[in-house]
Amino acid sequence: MKKIEIKELEIIFFKIIEKLKSEGCDELTFDDDFYRIIPTEKWDSYEEDIIHEASLFDDLDSVKLLKNDSTRILTYVDFDRVASILRAISQKNNPIL
Incomplete structure (x- = not known):
């Protein structure tokens, strides 16, 4: 098992922005x-190839709502959206990856 502290994530995200x-x-x-995505619940399932299509533009619009609407609740789906933006x-x- 591996662990990471929230403070470590905070430092990492700060460094990404910097x-x-x-x-x-x-x-x-x-x-x-559009991009292809493996649903989070299927990441560790190797029995079948499950790939869906998702929209980066929708991801961007959705996470921007978090900034603009103080009543909007952050969900773990927003984590996936931020991950797609980072990717x-x-x-x-760095397109050679």
């Missing part, structure tokens, strides 16, 4: 909307 800022990123633009940033800024 890296983007240090590279002059004030805004990120994405051209490609898109990685792919765009």
Whole structure:
């Protein structure tokens, strides 16, 4: 079993933001909307190939609602949305992966 402290995640996310800022990123633009995703509940299931299509643009719109609407409740689906955004940033800024 491996563990990570919430404080460690806070530092990591801070460093991610600082890296983007240090590279002059004030805004990120994405051209490609759709991506393939393995549903979270199937990540560790190797018996079948389950791949769905998701929308990065929908993910962006949904997480922006968290900033703009103080009554909106953050859910674990939002974690998945942020993960897809981070993946898109990685792919765009480091496409050789």
